[in-house]
Amino acid sequence: MALGAWNARVDDVLKRFGGRPEHLLQMLIALQETENWLPPEALTALASALKLPRARVEGVVGFYSFLHAQPVGQYRLLFSDNIIDRMLGSEALMARLCHSLWLAPGQVSEDGLVSVDVTSCTGLGDQGPAMLVNGRAIAALNEDRIDIICELIRQKLALDAWPAELFELENTIHQRDALLSCAAQPGDALQAAIAMGRDAWLSQVQVSRLRGRGGAGFTTAVKWLACRDAPATEKIVVCNADEGEPGTFKDRVLLNAHADLVFEGMTLAAWAVGARRGFLYLRGEYLNLRPALEATLARRRAEGWLGASIGGAAGFDFDIEIHLGAGAYVCGEETALLESLEGKRGTPRIRPPFPVTHGYLGLPTVVNNVETLAKCCLIALNGGAAFAATGTAQSAGTKLLSVSGDCERPGIYEFPFGVTVRQVLDACGATDTLAVQVGGAAGITLAPYEFGRRVAFEDVPTAGAFMVFNDTRDMFEVAHNFVRFFAHESCGFCTPCRVGTSLLAGTLDKLAEGKGSPADLLEIEDLDRLLKQASHCGLGSAAPNPVIDGLQKFRPAYERHLMHADFSPAFDLDGALRRARQITGRDDAGAHLPQQPEASR
Amino acid sequence: MSTPRKLRVATVSLAGCFGCHMSLLDIDEHVFALLDKVELDRSPLTDLKTCGPCDIGLVEGGVCNSENVHVLREFRAQCKTLVAMGACAINGGLPAQRNHLDVGQCLSAVFQSRPGMDTAEVPDDPELPLPLDKVHPIHEVVRVDYFLPGCPPSGEAIWQFISDLLAGRTPRVSYPLLHFD
Numbered sequence: 001m002a003l004g005a006w007n008a009r010v011d012d013v014l015k016r017f018g019g020r021p022e023h024l025l026q027m028l029i030a031l032q033e034t035e036n037w038l039p040p041e042a043l044t045a046l047a048s049a050l051k052l053p054r055a056r057v058e059g060v061v062g063f064y065s066f067l068h069a070q071p072v073g074q075y076r077l078l079f080s081d082n083i084i085d086r087m088l089g090s091e092a093l094m095a096r097l098c099h100s101l102w103l104a105p106g107q108v109s110e111d112g113l114v115s116v117d118v119t120s121c122t123g124l125g126d127q128g129p130a131m132l133v134n135g136r137a138i139a140a141l142n143e144d145r146i147d148i149i150c151e152l153i154r155q156k157l158a159l160d161a162w163p164a165e166l167f168e169l170e171n172t173i174h175q176r177d178a179l180l181s182c183a184a185q186p187g188d189a190l191q192a193a194i195a196m197g198r199d200a201w202l203s204q205v206q207v208s209r210l211r212g213r214g215g216a217g218f219t220t221a222v223k224w225l226a227c228r229d230a231p232a233t234e235k236i237v238v239c240n241a242d243e244g245e246p247g248t249f250k251d252r253v254l255l256n257a258h259a260d261l262v263f264e265g266m267t268l269a270a271w272a273v274g275a276r277r278g279f280l281y282l283r284g285e286y287l288n289l290r291p292a293l294e295a296t297l298a299r300r301r302a303e304g305w306l307g308a309s310i311g312g313a314a315g316f317d318f319d320i321e322i323h324l325g326a327g328a329y330v331c332g333e334e335t336a337l338l339e340s341l342e343g344k345r346g347t348p349r350i351r352p353p354f355p356v357t358h359g360y361l362g363l364p365t366v367v368n369n370v371e372t373l374a375k376c377c378l379i380a381l382n383g384g385a386a387f388a389a390t391g392t393a394q395s396a397g398t399k400l401l402s403v404s405g406d407c408e409r410p411g412i413y414e415f416p417f418g419v420t421v422r423q424v425l426d427a428c429g430a431t432d433t434l435a436v437q438v439g440g441a442a443g444i445t446l447a448p449y450e451f452g453r454r455v456a457f458e459d460v461p462t463a464g465a466f467m468v469f470n471d472t473r474d475m476f477e478v479a480h481n482f483v484r485f486f487a488h489e490s491c492g493f494c495t496p497c498r499v500g501t502s503l504l505a506g507t508l509d510k511l512a513e514g515k516g517s518p519a520d521l522l523e524i525e526d527l528d529r530l531l532k533q534a535s536h537c538g539l540g541s542a543a544p545n546p547v548i549d550g551l552q553k554f555r556p557a558y559e560r561h562l563m564h565a566d567f568s569p570a571f572d573l574d575g576a577l578r579r580a581r582q583i584t585g586r587d588d589a590g591a592h593l594p595q596q597p598e599a600s601r
Numbered sequence: 602m603s604t605p606r607k608l609r610v611a612t613v614s615l616a617g618c619f620g621c622h623m624s625l626l627d628i629d630e631h632v633f634a635l636l637d638k639v640e641l642d643r644s645p646l647t648d649l650k651t652c653g654p655c656d657i658g659l660v661e662g663g664v665c666n667s668e669n670v671h672v673l674r675e676f677r678a679q680c681k682t683l684v685a686m687g688a689c690a691i692n693g694g695l696p697a698q699r700n701h702l703d704v705g706q707c708l709s710a711v712f713q714s715r716p717g718m719d720t721a722e723v724p725d726d727p728e729l730p731l732p733l734d735k736v737h738p739i740h741e742v743v744r745v746d747y748f749l750p751g752c753p754p755s756g757e758a759i760w761q762f763i764s765d766l767l768a769g770r771t772p773r774v775s776y777p778l779l780h781f782d
Contacts, residue, residue, distance in 0.1 A: 519744040567677075567744035571737070577667060580731040583705040588727045593667050597674040 009034070010045040021050050022361065024060055024343030028067055029284075029324055036076060036134065037068040063345040063491070065119065065327030066135065066284045073108050073115030075153050078132040082121035082246045083481040084404045084467055090129035093146050094118070100150040114153055120329055120485055121246035122285045125404030125467070126172045126411045134159055135287045138166050167288060171257045172411030175427060177398045178378055178390070179261070179371075180414045186260045187305050189380035193268050194311045196380075202228070202272045205376065207384030209396040214240060214332075214369030215439065215463035217395075220376075223366055226356040228273040230364035235275035237318075238360065238367045239266050240337055242283045244329035245440030246485060247465035250400035251370040253412050255282075255289050258374060259296040263320060265373025267305065268380055269366055270318040278320040279360070281337050284327050293322060329489035330539050334367040336491065347493045348537040371400055371464070391417035395456040403428045405468035413466075415455070422451040424466060432470045435554065440465035441482035442542035445475070445549035475554035476561060479546040480508045486543035497540030500531045504544060510570040511561040519567045521551070521558065565596060608656040608767060611642040611680060615669040616696040616736055617662025619645070620753040621687040625659070627756030635760075638767050642679075655680045657766055663693040664737045668730035677743040682766065685745045686759070688752040690738065697736040704734045747772055750779065 013030050017023035027046060032038050038061055047054040061067045079085070079094045098105060098116055108115040124130035127139040136159065138145070145166070152162055173180055193201040206221040227235055239262060243251040254262055266278045282290060297320055300306045310316045323341055325331050331340045335349035338360050359365020375397060379387045388396040395417035401424060404410045408429030415424065425433055436446045438455065439462040446453065446460070453460050469478060487501040504527045510516055528544035535541045551558060573593040581591050614622055622645055628635065643652035652658070658680030664670060677683055688694040699707060712723045739745055749762050749772070758778040765772040 517744070569737075569742050571735075571741065573670065573733075573742070576733040576735065577731045579703065579705045579734045580708070583708050584723050584725040584731065586725050586727065586731065590667065590727050591731050593670055597678060 006039070006042045006045045010042065010049050013046075014049055019050070021052055022342045024050065024052070024057065025064070025326065025340060026323060026343070028057075028061060029326055032067060036074060037071050040069075043069070059345055060343065063328065064284075064325075067326050071108060071112065073113055074156075075114045075159075076132075076134055077114065077116045077149075078119035078122075079116070080120075080122035080124065080128060080130040080132075081118035081481075082125060082128075082485075083478050084125040084247060085121070085129040086481065087405065087473070088129045090141070093129055093141050093143070096143060097146050097150060100147070101153065113156070119285075119327065120244065120489060123243055123249040123252050123283070124169070125247050125249055125402065127170050128404075132285065133162075135284060136167055137169065137285065137288055139169055169252075169256065169288070171253045172409075173253065173257070173414075174403075174409050174411045175413040175415065177414040177416065178387075179374060179398060179400070180258070180412070182258075182261065182378060182381075184261075184377060184381055186264065186300060186303060187311065189261075189264050189377035190267055190271070190305060190311050193271055193380040194313045194316070198271055198274070201268070201380065204379055204384040205272065208379045208387040209384075210372065210375055210379060210387065211395065211457060212369055213371035213375065213399065213463065215245070215442075215461065217457040217461055220368065220372055223356055223368070224269065224272045226354070227275075227364045227366045230357045232364050234277070234363050235270075235273050236360045236363050236365040237266050237269045237273065237275045237278040238334075238337070238341065238365055239278070239280045239370055239373055240332065240334060240367055241286065241370050242281055242325050242332040242337055243286075243370070244283060244332045244489075245442065245463055245465055246482065247404055247437065247440050247467040248402045248463055249404075250402045250412055250464045252286055252289065254370050254374055254400070255286065255293060259293055260300070261374040261377045262370050263296060263300055264305065265368075265376040266320060267310065267318055268376045269368060269373060271310075271313075271316060273364070273366055275366070276317050276319075278318060279341055280320060280322045281325060281331070281341055282322055283325045283331075287324065290322060290324070297322070328491070329485075330491045330537070333537055333539065336537070337367065338365065345491070347491050348539075350536075369463070392454070392456045392458065394458045399455060399462070400464050401455070401462070401466045402464050403466045403468065406430060406433070406470035406473070407468045417456045418454050420452055420454050421446055421460070424455070425451065425468065428468070430468045430470070432472075433468055434471040434473055435469045435475055435478075437467040437469070437478065437546070438462045438465065440467075441485055442538070442545055445479075445546060445553060447553040474557055475550055476508075476511070476557040479550040480505075480512055482546040483508055483543065486539065490539060490543075494534075494536035494540065496530055496534035497536065497543065500527055500535070500540065501543050503527055504531065504547065506570070508547070511558065513570070514561065514563065515568050515570050516562045517565050517567045518562060521562070524551070568596060607638060607640045609642050609654070610639045610644075610657045610659065611652045611655045611676065612644040612646070612659040613652075613661065613672060613676060614645060615660060615662035615673065615690070615739070616665035617687065617689045617694070619661070621659075621661035621690075621751075621759075622646075624687075624751075624753040624756050625759050628760040629756065631756075631760045635763065652676060652679045656682060657763075658683045659686045660684065660690050660739055661686050663689045663696055664733065664739055664742050665696050666730040666732045670733075670742060673739055673743055682746045683743065684747045684749055684762075684766075685739050686749045687754055688750065691740075691748050691750055693736045693738050694752065697738075700735045704732050708732070749774065754778075 013027045047057040103109045122130045124139045129141045130139045210220040211217040308317045328346045330336045331346040336346040340346040355365045401413045483505050487505040490497045490501045492498045531544045641647050643649040658676040708723045762772045
């Protein structure tokens with residue numbers, strides 16, 4: 001496409017998004033739809049139209065994994081690379097696909113038709129292995145499906161013409177409690193809250209002791225109060241649907257099966273804080289949920305549950321926009337999410353000020369998790385006291401757990417807080433369990449002696465990921481996978497995390513290659529400490545968690561990878577002299593180096 | 602109480618510029634206090650060519666050739682405590698700027714492509730150590746106990762570091778001594 005053609009496309013996109021720079025990320029996603037990548041002339045045209053420095057636009061493109069400044073294949077296939085997908089055979093399937101299409105991972109085929117690579121967890125651990133084809137998820141991959149996909153690509157069939165059943169995702173719900181069995185009609189909860197009045201509604205949320213379901217567990221009512229009382233005429237409600245934590249997928253199921261509860265929860269939050277605008281920040285991996293979500297929004301507008309004077313309450317105006325993410329785990333952190341929502345790189349902000357006073361575009365903003373907002377409907381329907389009656393002293397209500405890995409029935413389980421790890425394992429049919437990773441890669445690794453512990457903020461906190469590993473698994477490999485994930489997802493803003501996660505991943509690589517020594521374990525412990533103490537945000541400080549827990553609870557799995565030597569270089573010493581030998585023509589004894597010092601061999 | 606035995610210290614410059622050693626000499630009058638407490642083994646200051654059993658080894662410079670590997674391994678084998686001293690030992694430093702070039706091309710550019718040297722060969726005398734394809738920080742080749750950053754670390758920083766080691770304290774270079782601008 002020539003520059004003129006790009007200018008026309010840019011004009012078109014500008015019109016769609018009102019030409020506002022805070023929509024930069026959404027515009028780039030839209031611009032990329034046709035060609036699958038963003039050529040330099042497209043970036044130049046967009047930058048000059050928005051009157052932004054070109055470097056700013058390029059910086060945004062460079063930040064997000066799903067935006068490409070280099071050509072990628074017409075079909076871009078990304079295999080989900082979480083440890084659960086690997087356990088389900090993703091590596092062999094990727095090799096089969098690459099072999100069949102004659103290309104190597106990370107490369108674009110010579111005809112530009114296809115490129116294959118890996119991506120972070122796509123949120124389909126209950127029905128993996130999974131992949132994204134031009135952003136659209138395909139689950140339950142097996143050899144047959146891989147062969148079908150290869151054939152469709154060879155025929156150059158447009159994605160819309162691919163068999164629809166390929167893109168079907170299951171809502172594997174195995175255990176329902178208050179939320180998942182809620183039979184309320186759209187608007188029921190809102191009507192109840194409107195009848196209470198804004199203040200009484202907020203006091204019900206206080207009574208409910210609801211805490212955030214995204215992992216941190218902050219008390220929802222405190223957040224809402226602070227936002228309501230912040231001095232500004234405009235307030236914002238954001239639903240954080242950037243469910244990037246490896247192994248969790250409960251938000252996907254909620255958005256797919258109970259979207260009304262989520263949108264109604266956002267509207268309830270708006271009623272409490274006095275917001276007029278809301279955003280659903282949907283992770284790019286969940287692109288195929290978007291059409292249904294837009295349809296739900298349209299229906300709710302038609303029914304009067306969004307728009308002006310909602311439920312007949314004068315002055316209660318609120319509407320919701322969907323913003324897409326583009327493959328960046330760190331955007332699940334609320335201030336990084338706000339940056340991304342403003343069309344910037346997703347670099348976490350320094351807090352304070354907190355989003356409740358200075359959030360989206362500096363406006364007081366409530367950012368809540370999908371599940372938290374859905375739970376608000378229960379509080380409006382049944383009252384805060386009823387909600388607080390289940391769960392534990394510090395963790396009221398129920399929790400959705402995304403169970404995956406070595407068990408008979410992976411999927412969603414809704415349990416009251418306080419459920420023991422063993423009860424969950426029994427419910428999902430897990431046997432010979434070696435370890436459970438609760439809370440995702442950033443969470444906690446539990447050994448069998450801890451299976452009596454309880455899922456609750458006061459014991460084992462979690463955003464919902466619950467990955468099960470049986471006794472055939474190598475917990476070193478699990479931690480290795482998680483650490484590589486963090487190294488990939490580090491936003492690059494602070495040095496301890498940017499460099500530390502890479503060094504940690506490099507040291508684990510060295511162990512995996514059988515070149516590790518006791519000195520490397522000390523190095524790992526040093527890096528763990530550095531990451532924990534010096535990182536700018538939670539990504540860096542959580543990155544060493546799987547290794548810290550692993551070295552404490554599964555140390556032999558690490559020691560198995562050590563050589564019995566004081567120290568061994570990670571690189572091939574003799575190989576490092578090969579080029580010099582070649583150019584000098586030497587091959588004498590002095591032209592070689594042993595990998596270990598003579599004495600210690 | 603008998604006077605404590607003097608600690609044996611060895612120093613070496615691998616792929617470095619001797620700047621760290623110059624900085625070591627820059628501790629001024631502390632040199633008397635130092636020599637009261639230590640005996641030097643292999644070091645550019647003694648010109649000894651092999652290293653005996655030592656308490657402390659100070660290594661300047663990264664690892665750029667096979668001889669560096671042998672010397673570094675000798676230091677590791679002989680020294681109870683091994684210190685990476687200065688930016689090159691810690692990160693590869695300036696010599697590591699050749700890491701993005703092909704070492705073969707470097708050699709032929711230097712020995713064959715310069716005016717007047719077009720018939721020359723790349724030296725192949727077995728006496729000469731072969732360069733590694735990349736310059737490595739020393740901790741990638743042997744285990745290293747402590748790191749003393751700086752380019753070079755100031756005399757004061759080196760003195761504080763050595764004083765800590767001699768006194769049996771875990772070395773800690775205070776923040777103002779880590780400022781270089």
